[in-house]
Amino acid sequence: MTTEVERVRLDLDMPPVVALEQINWKVINEGNQEQVFAELKKANIDPVLFSLTDEDYELLQKNNVQLRNQIVRYRQIIEAYKQYYEPKQDKKSKESNGFGDDFKPVDFSSKKD
Amino acid sequence: MGIAVLGAMGGLMYVKHLQSENEILTLNNAKLEGAVAEQQKVIEQQLKDIAEIRDINKQLQSQNEKLTADLQVANEKFNKVNASGERRDIGNLAVSKPRSIEIIEGRREKQRARCFEIAQGSPLTEEEINATKKSEINAECPNIANPNYVPY
Numbered sequence: 406m407t408t409e410v411e412r413v414r415l416d417l418d419m420p421p422v423v424a425l426e427q428i429n430w431k432v433i434n435e436g437n438q439e440q441v442f443a444e445l446k447k448a449n450i451d452p453v454l455f456s457l458t459d460e461d462y463e464l465l466q467k468n469n470v471q472l473r474n475q476i477v478r479y480r481q482i483i484e485a486y487k488q489y490y491e492p493k494q495d496k497k498s499k500e501s502n503g504f505g506d507d508f509k510p511v512d513f514s515s516k517k518d
Numbered sequence: 519m520g521i522a523v524l525g526a527m528g529g530l531m532y533v534k535h536l537q538s539e540n541e542i543l544t545l546n547n548a549k550l551e552g553a554v555a556e557q558q559k560v561i562e563q564q565l566k567d568i569a570e571i572r573d574i575n576k577q578l579q580s581q582n583e584k585l586t587a588d589l590q591v592a593n594e595k596f597n598k599v600n601a602s603g604e605r606r607d608i609g610n611l612a613v614s615k616p617r618s619i620e621i622i623e624g625r626r627e628k629q630r631a632r633c634f635e636i637a638q639g640s641p642l643t644e645e646e647i648n649a650t651k652k653s654e655i656n657a658e659c660p661n662i663a664n665p666n667y668v669p670y
Contacts, residue, residue: 420638422639422640423638425630425631425634426631427628428627429627430620430623432616432617432619432620433616434616435613436613436616437617459607463596463608466592466630467589467592469630470592471589473633473634474589476634476637477662478582480638481578489570489574
C-alpha cells in the first residue's frame, strides 16, 4: 500500500521591484544641433548622441509597452498558479501587491459569479 | 431418525451459508458505498477545480484586455488627430519645439519608469489610485496605474 505524501511547497518570493534609471532625451533637429552640441561640451559631456528618427522613436516606445505588458502577464500567470496550487501560503505576497482592483491577485477560490 | 438429523444439519449448514453470504454482501455493499462516496468527493473536487480554472482564465483575459488597451494608448498617442483633422506628428513637433518635446519626454520618461515598477508589482500610491483627471494620471499606462480613471 502506498501513501500519498504532499510535496513541500516551493513558495518562492517574487523578485524585488527594480527601479529603472532616469534617462534624459535630447531632441535635436537642423535648427538646434549646434546649440545642443555646445551645451553638451559646456556640461563636459562627450559631444555625441545616439539617435533615432521620430518613426523609430515611436517604435521604441511601443516596444517598451509590449515588454511591460509581457511582464504583467507573466506575473499574473505566476500569481494565478500560486493561488491555485498554494492558496494558503499566498496571503503574504497578496498583501504586498499593490495593483488596483483589476490587477491585484484574486482569491479565485472565494470569487464566484 | 438419522434422516431427520441429517436433514436438520443440512438445513443448519444452509442457513449458516446464507448468513455468511449475507455478511459478504453487506461488506461488499459497504465498500461500494464508500467507493461511491469517494468518487462523489473526487467529482465535487474536480468541478470545484474546473470552476476555479474558469475564473482564473476569465480574470487573466479581462486583465489582458486592459493591457491591450494600454498598447492602443501608445499607438494612438503618436497618431492622434486634432479637431482640424490633422494627424499629430511628434517629428513635426520636435522640429518646431524641440525644447518643449524634451521637457515632455523628461516627464514621460519618469512615468514610463513608474509603469515598469507597477508592472513588476510595486504597490500603487494613494495619488495613483485616486487619480481621475487627465492631469493626475500616468499617461503612459493609465490602465494599470490609475484604476479609477475613466477616459473622457
